[in-house]
Amino acid sequence: MTDILETDVLIIGTGIAGATTALTLADAGVPVTLVTRARAPEDTNTLWAQGGIIYTGPGDAPERLTEDILRAGAGHTYPPAAALLAAEGPGAIRRILLDRVGVRFDRDDTGELALALEGGHSLPRIIHAADATGRAIELALLNTLRDHPRVTLLTGHTAIDLLTPSHHARNRLAVYAHRSCVGAYVLDQATRRVRRLLARATVLASGGLGQIFLRTTNPAGARGDGLAMAQRAGVRIINAEYVQFHPTAFYHRQAARFLISEAVRGAGARLVHADGRPFMDQYAPEWKDLAPRDVVARSIHSEMLKHDVPCVYLDLRSYVPEAEIRRHFPTILAQCAEYGVDITRDLVPVVPAAHYFCGGVWVDEWGQSSLCNLYAVGEVSCTGVHGANRLASTSLLEGLVWGERAAQHITRRLAEGLPRPDATDIAPWQDTGIEEADPALLSQDMSSIKHIMWNYVGLVRTAARLERALRELRGLDTEIEQFYRRTLLSDDLIGLRNAVKAALIVTEAAWQNKRSMGCHFRADDPALLQATG
Numbered sequence: 001m002t003d004i005l006e007t008d009v010l011i012i013g014t015g016i017a018g019a020t021t022a023l024t025l026a027d028a029g030v031p032v033t034l035v036t037r038a039r040a041p042e043d044t045n046t047l048w049a050q051g052g053i054i055y056t057g058p059g060d061a062p063e064r065l066t067e068d069i070l071r072a073g074a075g076h077t078y079p080p081a082a083a084l085l086a087a088e089g090p091g092a093i094r095r096i097l098l099d100r101v102g103v104r105f106d107r108d109d110t111g112e113l114a115l116a117l118e119g120g121h122s123l124p125r126i127i128h129a130a131d132a133t134g135r136a137i138e139l140a141l142l143n144t145l146r147d148h149p150r151v152t153l154l155t156g157h158t159a160i161d162l163l164t165p166s167h168h169a170r171n172r173l174a175v176y177a178h179r180s181c182v183g184a185y186v187l188d189q190a191t192r193r194v195r196r197l198l199a200r201a202t203v204l205a206s207g208g209l210g211q212i213f214l215r216t217t218n219p220a221g222a223r224g225d226g227l228a229m230a231q232r233a234g235v236r237i238i239n240a241e242y243v244q245f246h247p248t249a250f251y252h253r254q255a256a257r258f259l260i261s262e263a264v265r266g267a268g269a270r271l272v273h274a275d276g277r278p279f280m281d282q283y284a285p286e287w288k289d290l291a292p293r294d295v296v297a298r299s300i301h302s303e304m305l306k307h308d309v310p311c312v313y314l315d316l317r318s319y320v321p322e323a324e325i326r327r328h329f330p331t332i333l334a335q336c337a338e339y340g341v342d343i344t345r346d347l348v349p350v351v352p353a354a355h356y357f358c359g360g361v362w363v364d365e366w367g368q369s370s371l372c373n374l375y376a377v378g379e380v381s382c383t384g385v386h387g388a389n390r391l392a393s394t395s396l397l398e399g400l401v402w403g404e405r406a407a408q409h410i411t412r413r414l415a416e417g418l419p420r421p422d423a424t425d426i427a428p429w430q431d432t433g434i435e436e437a438d439p440a441l442l443s444q445d446m447s448s449i450k451h452i453m454w455n456y457v458g459l460v461r462t463a464a465r466l467e468r469a470l471r472e473l474r475g476l477d478t479e480i481e482q483f484y485r486r487t488l489l490s491d492d493l494i495g496l497r498n499a500v501k502a503a504l505i506v507t508e509a510a511w512q513n514k515r516s517m518g519c520h521f522r523a524d525d526p527a528l529l530q531a532t533g
Contacts, residue, residue: 004198009030089397092397092401134396160185206378209506210222221495223498258335267324271289378395378402383402434486453506
């Protein structure tokens with residue numbers, strides 16, 4: 001088997017953004033290679049998205065949705081990006097999710113798409129497939145892609161680094177050319193060989209970085225892989241301090257943190273203490289339990305500290321009819337039942353958890369990054385839509401809209417004659433590893449990253465905490481890079497290297513931004529101290 005694979009377009013990641021890009025390109029006649037580190041291609045953040053995706057409701061308009069996005073973004077959202085999402089979103093849903101892949105969203109009694117209300121939205125406009133919307137979308141897209149003659153799907157392949165001629169060309173004069181991307185080095189986990197995947201255009205769709213925090217709703221692969229690869233290639237990254245913490249992740253000592261969808265509060269559930277007493281009224285009188293996520297998450301954090309409790313609770317039983325709970329939230333019902341919690345009768349213990357990365361690789365309205373021929377779509381990218389705080393259910397829509405737009409732009413550039421990289425000019429991978437990775441070292445280093453980020457770079461940040469985090473992470477980064485250089489490659493080793501880089505990117509951005517905004521909360525913000533002093 002040769003270590004060189006050539007394709008027109010390489011897409012790294014199989015969530016809604018990567019899958020949409022692949023499908024749009026393939027339908028336009030473009031051969032694509034879709035790569036994922038997971039053994040099952042559906043193992044993505046998209047699969048775990050519960051609540052829904054923004055569509056449009058009665059009395060709705062693009063301008064109204066744009067206003068809601070801007071309000072949630074805490075004054076930091078890029079207005080043209082928000083307006084683009086609002087204008088193109090409904091059409092993309094009809095073209096791709098409804099007509100092309102046939103996602104079965106819930107319908108009301110009249111047969112129309114059922115609409116839900118979520119936090120920060122001024123009216124019901126969220127469509128859903130019970131409480132497993134992401135799963136329905138992901139499986140529908142992948143089922144279509146699997147049978148597509150122009151799609152090559154490689155599972156169990158971990159991207160190591162982006163291929164850039166200025167770094168990897170045999171011709172050293174390439175350093176004088178405009179910087180560009182021509183593919184990626186990718187580890188075949190089964191054979192442990194590294195392949196050169198050369199492409200005329202490359203798309204990062206690798207998802208988020210929740211796993212760098214101790215508590216997260218993200219699956220195991222969300223380690224910041226794409227962000228770290230982009231940084232090593234010199235790609236522009238922005239807004240990295242804005243990590244959104246979902247207010248309500250299920251809390252149990254023996255359970256991984258799984259999401260309790262915002263749609264639960266949209267249906268009427270309240271955040272309460274163990275005695276059933278609601279508390280959001282005192283923090284957000286206008287929105288109460290449907291306030292923007294950063295407000296709700298910090299309110300919960302404050303109540304936990306004030307009352308010295310490990311969690312707060314969601315009360316569905318008092319506010320949502322049992323039949324509605326069973327009809328709309330079957331996944332949450334079943335997941336909680338595994339840990340002895342009946343959400344129709346019991347209070348549901350919840351805590352905030354790292355959920356969504358609002359920053360990322362800077363891209364324009366077509367998904368182009370600052371590196372020629374490299375695109376980024378989905379959570380790894382930063383379009384400006386989310387600003388300092390993501391509005392509920394915008395993430396799936398952003399992945400869909402920018403995935404389609406990136407594919408359209410790539411298709412035009414290919415037709416104009418985008419050149420094919422010279423395979424003979426890119427050097428094969430040189431593995432310096434001489435020993436197998438010690439699993440105890442991998443586990444301990446990853447645990448250290450998670451605890452540092454949770455304790456010092458979490459919901460509430462200060463200069464002292466961030467300084468401590470930077471010192472410890474920089475030391476870890478040096479140790480891990482040395483460990484990486486002498487150790488035989490594995491997916492876990494690559495992930496550890498990327499995780500510490502991603503953690504440093506977030507922490508350095510949080511240190512530089514002294515102003516509290518959205519989900520970046522600096523308790524030592526001079527303006528905040530003056531206002532409360």
